[in-house]
Amino acid sequence: MVGSMTVSVNSTPPVDLYANGTVHHAELLPASDDDHGGIIVDMKEPMDPDIFHARLRASLSLWGQQGKKGIWIKLPIAMVNLVETAVKKGFQYHHAEPNYLMLVYWIPDTPSTIPANASHRVCVGAIVLNDKREVLVVQEKSGIFQGKGVWKIPTGVVDEGEEIFMAAVREVKEETAIDTEFLEILAFRQWHKSFFEKSDLVFLCMLRPLSFDIQKQELEIEAAQWMPFEEYAAQPVAQNHELFTYIIDLCLAKVDRDYIGFSPQPLRPTLNDQISYLYSNARDLNQSSSADRQ
Amino acid sequence: MVGSMTVSVNSTPPVDLYANGTVHHAELLPASDDDHGGIIVDMKEPMDPDIFHARLRASLSLWGQQGKKGIWIKLPIAMVNLVETAVKKGFQYHHAEPNYLMLVYWIPDTPSTIPANASHRVCVGAIVLNDKREVLVVQEKSGIFQGKGVWKIPTGVVDEGEEIFMAAVREVKEETAIDTEFLEILAFRQWHKSFFEKSDLVFLCMLRPLSFDIQKQELEIEAAQWMPFEEYAAQPVAQNHELFTYIIDLCLAKVDRDYIGFSPQPLRPTLNDQISYLYSNARDLNQSSSADRQ
Numbered sequence: 001m002v003g004s005m006t007v008s009v010n011s012t013p014p015v016d017l018y019a020n021g022t023v024h025h026a027e028l029l030p031a032s033d034d035d036h037g038g039i040i041v042d043m044k045e046p047m048d049p050d051i052f053h054a055r056l057r058a059s060l061s062l063w064g065q066q067g068k069k070g071i072w073i074k075l076p077i078a079m080v081n082l083v084e085t086a087v088k089k090g091f092q093y094h095h096a097e098p099n100y101l102m103l104v105y106w107i108p109d110t111p112s113t114i115p116a117n118a119s120h121r122v123c124v125g126a127i128v129l130n131d132k133r134e135v136l137v138v139q140e141k142s143g144i145f146q147g148k149g150v151w152k153i154p155t156g157v158v159d160e161g162e163e164i165f166m167a168a169v170r171e172v173k174e175e176t177a178i179d180t181e182f183l184e185i186l187a188f189r190q191w192h193k194s195f196f197e198k199s200d201l202v203f204l205c206m207l208r209p210l211s212f213d214i215q216k217q218e219l220e221i222e223a224a225q226w227m228p229f230e231e232y233a234a235q236p237v238a239q240n241h242e243l244f245t246y247i248i249d250l251c252l253a254k255v256d257r258d259y260i261g262f263s264p265q266p267l268r269p270t271l272n273d274q275i276s277y278l279y280s281n282a283r284d285l286n287q288s289s290s291a292d293r294q
Numbered sequence: 295m296v297g298s299m300t301v302s303v304n305s306t307p308p309v310d311l312y313a314n315g316t317v318h319h320a321e322l323l324p325a326s327d328d329d330h331g332g333i334i335v336d337m338k339e340p341m342d343p344d345i346f347h348a349r350l351r352a353s354l355s356l357w358g359q360q361g362k363k364g365i366w367i368k369l370p371i372a373m374v375n376l377v378e379t380a381v382k383k384g385f386q387y388h389h390a391e392p393n394y395l396m397l398v399y400w401i402p403d404t405p406s407t408i409p410a411n412a413s414h415r416v417c418v419g420a421i422v423l424n425d426k427r428e429v430l431v432v433q434e435k436s437g438i439f440q441g442k443g444v445w446k447i448p449t450g451v452v453d454e455g456e457e458i459f460m461a462a463v464r465e466v467k468e469e470t471a472i473d474t475e476f477l478e479i480l481a482f483r484q485w486h487k488s489f490f491e492k493s494d495l496v497f498l499c500m501l502r503p504l505s506f507d508i509q510k511q512e513l514e515i516e517a518a519q520w521m522p523f524e525e526y527a528a529q530p531v532a533q534n535h536e537l538f539t540y541i542i543d544l545c546l547a548k549v550d551r552d553y554i555g556f557s558p559q560p561l562r563p564t565l566n567d568q569i570s571y572l573y574s575n576a577r578d579l580n581q582s583s584s585a586d587r588q
Contacts, residue, residue: 036436080381087374093395096387097411118412118492119454142330160413161486187574192455198412242561246572259578267536278540280481284553
């Protein structure tokens with residue numbers, strides 16, 4: 001993205017805003033091209049709404065002539081005074097974070113190919129089982145089980161940019177101070193409309209404890225303990241909540257049989273030096289041929 | 295949520311807005327309690343910004359006295375004229391959809407436990423292989439491979455509320471008109487910062503074709519065909535893009551060996567009658583004992 005107040009990527013001159021015979025090169029909004037024939041406006045400096053309106057009008061006119069498609073405006077929350085102007089010019093909301101709002105406008109007559117907003121939170125549930133067949137469980141201070149005496153496995157939300165397996169290890173450490181080694185994702189499910197209109201994608205993970213002294217986190221956790229697996233499975237709540245049933249089934253399949261889930265394998269860094277992981281059935285994938293198994 | 299303009303869930307009277315000796319029961323904003331000690335304001339009717347400001351101030355004062363925590367305001371885009379007022383009272387953006395903006399304010403002095411916004415889009419890549427070891431491939435009209443002659447598998451974004459396996463079947467049908475049966479998720483990976491600050495969680499799926507006559511979708515697809523698997527794997531792009539390499543490896547593991555991925559199994563409907571699916575290694579999970587395999 002360019003930092004100046006004119007669009008360095010556009011070769012045609014800005015439009016004449018006043019059309020009164022003299023040439024007024026209306027300033028445009030700070031912007032850059034995206035990879036899909038669109039424009040990203042990146043507002044960094046405060047602007048008077050009237051000036052914003054004039055520049056937005058001039059910019060849209062030019063971009064329309066140029067055949068641009070989706071126009072994005074990222075407004076920091078400090079520029080909340082410009083939101084109404086953008087919406088009155090036809091922009092819709094696309095997404096928002098605590099400190100900014102992203103708006104978008106589709107110029108052409110063709111159907112919009114504006115990509116969807118983020119739709120999911122990614123969550124982890126962590127099964128930590130020790131050698132005595134005890135599972136690490138907590139009681140939470142809020143949420144649906146608050147005050148009901150229900151013992152549940154540690155759960156949490158994967159942070160933006162965080163790997164799933166690292167989030168499972170982190171959540172267990174935060175809630176109970178137990179260090180763990182990640183083993184596998186045993187299963188996952190979607191949970192629609194978990195949070196307003198959004199969905200949760202919940203990964204059920206198996207971890208091996210590396211330490212055993214529990215120190216519960218004060219803010220969110222009421223109690224934490226190692227509980228015999230049979231006692232965990234016998235809680236009345238386990239009869240009514242299908243996820244408890246599946247946690248129990250998957251746990252037994254993993255411990256007593258040789259259930260294989262998905263485990264993370266590092267991929268080569270991509271162009272932007274991002275290290276990422278492929279989650280797959282590593283045992284099956286690493287077999288050299290079917291002869292090994294049959 | 296309540297529909298009236300007063301908070302039916304609050305038992306204490308509204309505060310005296312003017313404090314001039316006479317009692318003015320300032321009207322509050324339409325709101326209901328949430329499950330976490332907070333309040334959800336649901337604005338359905340247009341409101342003058344000055345009236346909104348007075349009611350917001352009165353409401354926040356009362357909610358503060360009541361020990362409420364997170365205060366949510368959902369503003370339809372038609373009420374964009376109220377956004378600036380809310381932000382100036384200390385509200386932050388939480389998330390946005392095309393037609394509304396959700397703002398939030400944390401009242402207590404304790405650390406905020408406001409839940410994270412949605413962070414991910416869920417995407418599918420669909421490997422459709424026929425009995426002649428031909429894979430269904432497309433060339434896209436936009437995106438990073440536009441105009442480069444790269445043949446790729448159909449991909450797409452899972453709609454809000456849609457199941458992953460249904461999205462894979464739908465995307466193949468939309469792009470190529472081919473009907474398919476879903477088999478398995480072979481693997482998945484995260485792709486951070488794929489779209490502004492958000493991540494994609496990409497599920498690589500295996501499907502069996504049920505029809506064979508391709509009719510490409512005109513808007514997004516440049517070309518589509520059945521391509522011999524070896525030809526697909528031999529494309530120069532496959533040497534440089536690790537995901538191509540893994541698609542090829544997983545595909546061979548599935549077809550030539552007995553690689554087992556995750557498959558969806560329906561769960562009992564939940565309290566809100568939602569049918570959902572658990573994705574797991576169904577072969578291992580459904581084994582009655584380890585004796586079956588050893």
